[in-house]
Amino acid sequence: MVCLKNANINKVIILETKIVKTDISNIDSNQIAELGRILSTGGLVAFPTETVYGLGANAYDDNAVQNIFKAKGRPSDNPLIVHFADVGDIKDAVLEINEKAKLLFDTFSPGPLTVILKKSEKISKTVTAGLDTVAVRIPSNPIAQALIKASGVPIAAPSANLSGKPSPTTSKHVIDDMCGRIDAIIDGGNCEVGVESTVIDLSGEIPVILRPGGITYEQICSVLPNAVIDKHILKSVSADEIPKCPGMKYKHYAPDADVTVVEGKICDVRNKITSLLYRQTGRTGVMTVGNAEYKADLVINVGEDNKAYAKNLFKVLREFDENNIDVVFAEFSYDDGYGLAVKNRLYKSAGNKVILV
Ligand code: AMP
Numbered sequence: 001m002v003c004l005k006n007a008n009i010n011k012v013i014i015l016e017t018k019i020v021k022t023d024i025s026n027i028d029s030n031q032i033a034e035l036g037r038i039l040s041t042g043g044l045v046a047f048p049t050e051t052v053y054g055l056g057a058n059a060y061d062d063n064a065v066q067n068i069f070k071a072k073g074r075p076s077d078n079p080l081i082v083h084f085a086d087v088g089d090i091k092d093a094v095l096e097i098n099e100k101a102k103l104l105f106d107t108f109s110p111g112p113l114t115v116i117l118k119k120s121e122k123i124s125k126t127v128t129a130g131l132d133t134v135a136v137r138i139p140s141n142p143i144a145q146a147l148i149k150a151s152g153v154p155i156a157a158p159s160a161n162l163s164g165k166p167s168p169t170t171s172k173h174v175i176d177d178m179c180g181r182i183d184a185i186i187d188g189g190n191c192e193v194g195v196e197s198t199v200i201d202l203s204g205e206i207p208v209i210l211r212p213g214g215i216t217y218e219q220i221c222s223v224l225p226n227a228v229i230d231k232h233i234l235k236s237v238s239a240d241e242i243p244k245c246p247g248m249k250y251k252h253y254a255p256d257a258d259v260t261v262v263e264g265k266i267c268d269v270r271n272k273i274t275s276l277l278y279r280q281t282g283r284t285g286v287m288t289v290g291n292a293e294y295k296a297d298l299v300i301n302v303g304e305d306n307k308a309y310a311k312n313l314f315k316v317l318r319e320f321d322e323n324n325i326d327v328v329f330a331e332f333s334y335d336d337g338y339g340l341a342v343k344n345r346l347y348k349s350a351g352n353k354v355i356l357v
Pocket residue numbers: 078079080081116128131133134135157158159196199210211244245246247248
C-alpha cells in the first residue's frame with residue numbers, strides 16, 4: 001500500500017510513502033531486508049519501538065539525517081538519538097563506554113533507555129546538533145532490532161511525529177503526520193510503553209536524568225544511587241536558559257486542544273473539574289484516571305494507573321483533536337514509577353497549565 005499527501009510544508013518534496021504491514025511475531029526477512037536497504041541508501045523509514053514510533057535514517061549519512069529534520073519540521077538544534085541493535089555496536093560512535101554506562105546497559109538494554117556519552121568523530125554534528133556528546137539507545141522491539149540489523153548502520157531516529165505534536169504510538173498516528181513526507185512506514189502494531197525512553201547523561205561525574213521515561217527513576221537509582229533529575233523536567237525553560245537537553249526548550253506533545261492538568265487526590269480533582277466544566281463555552285473533553293462521569297462532550301478513560309496512563313496518553317490526546325474538542329481537563333495523581341514520565345509529558349502538553357488541588 002502507498003499513501004500520498006500534499007506535504008509541501010517546510011519545503012518537503014512530495015513522496016509516495018510505502019506502508020508495510022509487519023507481523024511482530026513473524027517478521028518477513030525479505031521485507032525487512034528491503035526496508036533496511038532503503039535506510040542504508042539514504043531513505044527515511046518510520047518503525048515501531050517499545051516506546052513510540054521512530055523516524056529512522058542512516059546516522060552516518062548527513063543528507064539523510066537532515067531530511068529527518070525537514071520531514072518533522074524539527075529545529076536543527078535539537079539532537080537525535082542514535083539506535084543500535086547491540087551494545088557491542090556502540091563503541092565506534094562514542095569515545096568510551098564508561099563503567100556507569102556499562103552497568104546501565106547490562107541492566108536495562110535492550111529497552112527504553114538512552115544514554116548520553118562523549119561522541120567519536122564518526123558521529124557528525126548534524127546528528128548531535130553541534131554537541132560533543134551523542135545519545136545512544138538499544139531498542140528491544142523485534143521489528144526495530146531486525147530493521148537496524150538489516151540496515152547494517154546505526155539509525156538516527158527521533159519520534160515519528162510532526163514536531164510539537166503528541167508522539168505516535170500507532171502506525172495510524174505516523175500515517176496522519178508523515179504520509180507523503182518519508183519513504184516508508186512500518187505498520188507493526190501498538191507501542192507497549194507509550195512514552196519515550198529515559199534519557200540519562202553519563203558524560204559528566206554525576207548521572208543526570210534529562211528526560212524521565214520507560215525506565216523509572218527508582219530503577220535507575222537501584223543501579224546508580226547518586227543519579228539526579230534535571231530541573232527542567234517539570235518546568236518551562238526561560239529565554240535566558242540553555243538546558244542540557246535541547247528538546248526541553250520546545251513546545252512538545254501538544255494537541256490542538258487547550259489542555260489543563262488538574263492534579264491531586266482523584267476525588268478532589270473530580271470536584272474541581274466538575275466546577276470548571278460549568279464555565280466553559282467550547283467543546284469540552286476530560287481525560288480520566290479510571291471510569292468517571294462528567295458533563296463534557298468527550299470523556300476518555302486513560303487507564304487505571306500511571307503505567308496505563310503512559311501507554312495511552314498520546315493516543316488519547318490525538319483522539320480529542322480528532323473529535324474537535326477545544327478544551328481538555330486531564331485528571332492526574334502523582335505516584336512513583338511511571339508517574340514522573342506521565343507528569344513530564346502532561347505538563348508539556350498543557351504548556352505547564354496545572355491546577356493543584
Ligand atoms: P526524541 O528524538 O523526540 O525522542 O527526543 C530526544 C531527546 O533527547 C530530545 O529532547 C533531545 O534534546 C535529547 N538529546 C538527544 N541527544 C542529546 C545530547 N547529546 N545531549 C542532550 N540531550 C540530547
